Amino acid sequence: MIHSIKSNNKNFxxxxxxxxxxxILASRNHNxxxxxxxxxxxxxxxxxxxxxxxxxxxxxxxxxxxxxxNLKGWSFKLELDIDDVVYxxxxxxxxxxxxxxxxxxxxxxxxxxxxxxxxxxxxxPNSFNKVMLKxxxxxxxxxxxxxxxxxxxxxxxxxxRRNIDGYRKAFEYYPKQKASSVQICNSYFLNLSMNYAxxxxxxxxxxxxxxxxxxxxxxxxxGDFSLNIGELSTEVITRQKDVDSLKKQLDKFQVHPQYEEIxxxxxxxxxxxxxxxxxxxxxxxxxxxxEKNYExxxxxxxxxxxxxxxxxxxxxxxxxxxxxxxxxxxxxxxxVENREEYLRNEISYLHKEIFEIKSxxxxxxxxxxxxxxxxxxxxxxxxxxxxxxxxxxxKQLLEDAKKRLESAxxxxxxxxxxxxxxxxxxxxxxQDYNERMRVREKAVSLFKSNTEYLxxxxxxxxxxxxxxxxxxxxxxxxxxxxxxxxxxVFCYDIVLTELGHDREQYPDFLIHDSTIFDGVDxxxxxxxxxxxxxxxxxxxxxxxxxxxxxxxxYQEFDDEFKLQFDNSVVLQISDDQENGGLLGIRF
Numbered sequence: 001m002i003h004s005i006k007s008n009n010k011n012f013x014x015x016x017x018x019x020x021x022x023x024i025l026a027s028r029n030h031n032x033x034x035x036x037x038x039x040x041x042x043x044x045x046x047x048x049x050x051x052x053x054x055x056x057x058x059x060x061x062x063x064x065x066x067x068x069x070n071l072k073g074w075s076f077k078l079e080l081d082i083d084d085v086v087y088x089x090x091x092x093x094x095x096x097x098x099x100x101x102x103x104x105x106x107x108x109x110x111x112x113x114x115x116x117x118x119x120x121x122x123x124x125p126n127s128f129n130k131v132m133l134k135x136x137x138x139x140x141x142x143x144x145x146x147x148x149x150x151x152x153x154x155x156x157x158x159x160x161r162r163n164i165d166g167y168r169k170a171f172e173y174y175p176k177q178k179a180s181s182v183q184i185c186n187s188y189f190l191n192l193s194m195n196y197a198x199x200x201x202x203x204x205x206x207x208x209x210x211x212x213x214x215x216x217x218x219x220x221x222x223g224d225f226s227l228n229i230g231e232l233s234t235e236v237i238t239r240q241k242d243v244d245s246l247k248k249q250l251d252k253f254q255v256h257p258q259y260e261e262i263x264x265x266x267x268x269x270x271x272x273x274x275x276x277x278x279x280x281x282x283x284x285x286x287x288x289x290x291e292k293n294y295e296x297x298x299x300x301x302x303x304x305x306x307x308x309x310x311x312x313x314x315x316x317x318x319x320x321x322x323x324x325x326x327x328x329x330x331x332x333x334x335x336v337e338n339r340e341e342y343l344r345n346e347i348s349y350l351h352k353e354i355f356e357i358k359s360x361x362x363x364x365x366x367x368x369x370x371x372x373x374x375x376x377x378x379x380x381x382x383x384x385x386x387x388x389x390x391x392x393x394x395k396q397l398l399e400d401a402k403k404r405l406e407s408a409x410x411x412x413x414x415x416x417x418x419x420x421x422x423x424x425x426x427x428x429x430x431q432d433y434n435e436r437m438r439v440r441e442k443a444v445s446l447f448k449s450n451t452e453y454l455x456x457x458x459x460x461x462x463x464x465x466x467x468x469x470x471x472x473x474x475x476x477x478x479x480x481x482x483x484x485x486x487x488x489v490f491c492y493d494i495v496l497t498e499l500g501h502d503r504e505q506y507p508d509f510l511i512h513d514s515t516i517f518d519g520v521d522x523x524x525x526x527x528x529x530x531x532x533x534x535x536x537x538x539x540x541x542x543x544x545x546x547x548x549x550x551x552x553x554y555q556e557f558d559d560e561f562k563l564q565f566d567n568s569v570v571l572q573i574s575d576d577q578e579n580g581g582l583l584g585i586r587f
Contacts, residue, residue: 011584044582148198
């Protein structure tokens with residue numbers, strides 16, 4: 001049980017609990033002009049729930065009330081029974097990473113370290129939570145199937161529900177709680193197999209992973225490719241051929257160290273040959289013209305023609321032309337001979353030049369042929385590297401295609417395997433489920449009895465086993481309001497407490513905030529409080545409820561319970577004054 005909640009700050013109002021039924025009563029002044037301006041700590045009911053969780057190793061995030069500057073330097077102390085020993089757990093807002101445990105002499109179950117400054121022994125929240133899982137719920141973190149084991153923080157959140165969200169659904173303590181957590185936690189509470197519950201969730205998550213992957217591939221989120229096995233097989237075959245072809249090229253490729261120089265030399269030889277060829281053409285054309293001119297040359301001029309010319313000249317020039325005919329003939333003969341000599345010399349020179357040009361062209365062509373043969377049988381290093389790059393890229397594309405094909409095949413195979421695994425698991429879990437029938441019947445019977453106490457017609461608790469795992473449900477006939485939904489949670493929590501009472505290790509307390517009674521009919525509120533009080537007596541447990549004074553249905557209490565209720569009030573707090581709340585300060 002929880003014995004007390006205290007603080008190192010004198011403004012805090014300590015809470016001392018007793019066995020059985022406990023009430024913390026908060027008075028609200030609706031006539032106060034500043035009512036709408038009241039801040040989150042108000043009277044402090046919700047803060048008290050947070051303090052208990054704080055002392056029980058809850059995570060402290062940036063939005064936590066314990067990060068508020070007004071609580072700087074504060075510590076809170078929770079006194080409770082752990083394994084029949086009364087411990088005090090103290091945690092400071094300035095250093096929430098340490099939970100101080102006292103008395104240390106009895107804390108052998110905790111792996112404590114010593115704080116020389118505070119002269120106290122402490123444990124980390126993680127270590128504390130592992131120990132508490134064992135001490136409160138009998139679950140060891142050394143057990144097999146680690147991923148099928150709930151945490152202490154998950155389980156305690158059903159015993160001490162937090163905020164409005166914690167009371168919305170019976171099987172959840174938080175709207176965004178993982179489905180695996182819901183399955184495993186409630187399997188534990190209802191004495192079902194946590195191992196099977198965990199395995200069902202694993203299969204479910206794997207199925208979801210496959211579907212998510214297929215959707216991502218289809219929408220292009222993880223790349224533009226298909227998961228069609230036929231298309232991928234064709235792609236693999238095509239890319240394999242590309243890789244093989246490039247591999248053959250590389251195997252046959254011979255790199256010549258002077259490839260670039262030889263290539264340049266071939267180009268230079270080609271240019272030189274082209275120049276010589278052009279020159280040769282010009283020389284041959286000139287030779288042809290000279291030879292033709294040479295053939296047309298006439299060494300002698302007919303005398304009759306000369307006389308005729310001179311006769312005509314004598315007529316035209318009269319006595320001005322007096323050169324003897326023999327001199328003219330000699331001059332003409334000399335002129336023709338000189339021209340013939342010139343043509344013979346030029347023709348001879350051209351023949352020689354043409355021969356030399358042809359010889360040089362032949363020599364250069366032979367050299368170029370030798371170089372071209374080298375280029376034909378060898379390659380450049382740059383070309384070889386280029387082929388290597390193409391080969392590497394093709395290999396990578398091939399590997400990618402193979403992986404995608406493997407993924408597609410794995411997905412199809414996995415879907416089949418998961419169906420088989422699911423059916424095998426269903427057979428095993430069904431046998432286990434049937435063997436636990438008495439436990440289920442007890443839970444169903446307890447919920448029926450609890451709801452009958454509150455309503456004219458009993459409610460139903462269903463615990464089923466489907467292909468996706470355990471299925472849980474609670475229902476109260478004609479229940480549509482949120483108030484009735486809260487009573488479903490109330491009755492279920494009472495059932496869990498009753499089932500836990502049969503265990504060797506289970507918290508012997510249950511805490512409900514006033515939220516669980518919001519919108520509930522006064523008669524049902526009264527009946528619920530009386531049921532909680534009766535269960536605390538029958539089971540020997542501690543029930544703690546935090547109520548607003550204006551929601552107490554005194555007129556629905558019988559005389560005996562009125563007295564019991566009043567005697568059960570362990571603390572009264574108020575939002576009417578600055579120091580009337582739990583913390584004694586307002587911020």
